[in-house]
Amino acid sequence: MADDQDALNKIRQGGQLRVEGVSQLYHGYSRRFLAYFVKHRVSREHAEDLVQDVFVSVVRHAQDFRGETRIDAWMWAIVRNSLIDFFRRARPEDPFDEDDLIAVAEAQPGSQRDAGAGLEDCVRRAYAAFTEAHRDRAEVLQRVAFEDWSIADVAAMLKRTPGATREYLSQCRKKLRAFLEPCRDYLAG
Amino acid sequence: MHMPDRDDQDWMDALAGNTPAGADPLTIREAKAVRQAMLERREREAAPEFDAESGLQRLLFRLRKERLDGARGAHRYVALALAATIVLAVGLLLFLPKPGDEERPVFRGAEGPQILFADDPVKARDELKHDLEALGLAPRITPQEDATLVEAPWPERVEERHRALLERHYLRPPESRTLSVEVRKRP
Numbered sequence: 210m211a212d213d214q215d216a217l218n219k220i221r222q223g224g225q226l227r228v229e230g231v232s233q234l235y236h237g238y239s240r241r242f243l244a245y246f247v248k249h250r251v252s253r254e255h256a257e258d259l260v261q262d263v264f265v266s267v268v269r270h271a272q273d274f275r276g277e278t279r280i281d282a283w284m285w286a287i288v289r290n291s292l293i294d295f296f297r298r299a300r301p302e303d304p305f306d307e308d309d310l311i312a313v314a315e316a317q318p319g320s321q322r323d324a325g326a327g328l329e330d331c332v333r334r335a336y337a338a339f340t341e342a343h344r345d346r347a348e349v350l351q352r353v354a355f356e357d358w359s360i361a362d363v364a365a366m367l368k369r370t371p372g373a374t375r376e377y378l379s380q381c382r383k384k385l386r387a388f389l390e391p392c393r394d395y396l397a398g
Numbered sequence: 399m400h401m402p403d404r405d406d407q408d409w410m411d412a413l414a415g416n417t418p419a420g421a422d423p424l425t426i427r428e429a430k431a432v433r434q435a436m437l438e439r440r441e442r443e444a445a446p447e448f449d450a451e452s453g454l455q456r457l458l459f460r461l462r463k464e465r466l467d468g469a470r471g472a473h474r475y476v477a478l479a480l481a482a483t484i485v486l487a488v489g490l491l492l493f494l495p496k497p498g499d500e501e502r503p504v505f506r507g508a509e510g511p512q513i514l515f516a517d518d519p520v521k522a523r524d525e526l527k528h529d530l531e532a533l534g535l536a537p538r539i540t541p542q543e544d545a546t547l548v549e550a551p552w553p554e555r556v557e558e559r560h561r562a563l564l565e566r567h568y569l570r571p572p573e574s575r576t577l578s579v580e581v582r583k584r585p
Contacts, residue, residue, distance in 0.1 A: 223468025
């Protein structure tokens with residue numbers, strides 16, 4: 210986080226320092242942003258363009274960032290909005306679920322019903338199916354699980370209030386539990 | 399409407415690797431099992447192959463093109479620049495040579511070198527030098543403190559092969575008759 214702040218400060222300075230700051234953030238995050246877009250089934254070519262758009266937006270709005278959240282949460286909000294805008298432009302006629310970032314027409318009901326052999330195997334399959342059906346929710350849970358994100362950080366990414374974010378996370382758990390149903394006996398055992 | 403509750407919070411805490419006191423053991427067990435599955439998936443999923451250096455150069459080029467490179471002083475001295483422009487315009491009107499007078503000289507503003515970041519600046523310098531030589535442009539290499547300056551005369555009539563060289567190295571067309579590039583180690 211200190212590195213991110215250092216990079217953002219450089220970007221705000223302009224000139225050669227801006228180049229250095231952009232380079233720092235780009236090398237730190239571009240691959241992950243690309244992976245995010247590709248996971249959401251954006252073509253490789255468009256995904257690379259979207260990564261560029263994200264960093265241009267970071268530079269454009271660097272002065273607006275007030276430090277209410279982590280810088281990476283702020284950037285992930287830009288990433289997510291870029292994806293939403295991309296989907297809306299690609300298929301303006303399709304209804305769109307912003308919670309899951311999939312067109313309603315594309316949503317598939319969970320089909321994982323085979324419990325597999327043992328708890329680990331069952332939960333692995335369940336999580337895989339959940340990720341397929343709710344890619345964006347899985348991304349958010351990843352941030353919570355491995356990157357120490359708070360409710361405020363998730364709220365910044367989703368552009369929601371803390372209360373609405375808690376509800377969103379509660380829904381994430383509820384949807385995941387639907388996929389974990391076949392694993393109930395293993396979990397209870 | 400489903401209301402988030404203490405159990406949800408405990409589940410989130412356990413998902414993050416903690417063991418909240420007083421939590422339902424089943425909640426903890428479930429969250430830890432999910433965490434393990436997430437960790438395995440995360441380790442298995444390889445990030446896409448990605449040439450970050452080329453992407454960065456494209457980005458820097460685009461920032462320059464969109465005037466987002468924040469050239470120092472550009473926005474701070476707009477009023478001063480405008481005043482200077484007005485004075486210059488008045489001066490020119492007063493002192494413009496009449497038709498038939500000797501052709502007046504054209505002064506071009508100085509342009510700083512373009513910056514090229516590279517993981518291997520020696521290799522990047524050599525590649526640029528090689529490409530310039532292949533076009534018959536004699537580059538001059540000047541070592542500097544933490545960079546290498548590559549300069550080459552730029553033709554007045556730019557052909558497709560010159561444009562291709564610029565594109566290959568993510569450079570913009572020079573405003574003057576000299577292509578000037580500072581090759582630096584990526585920070």
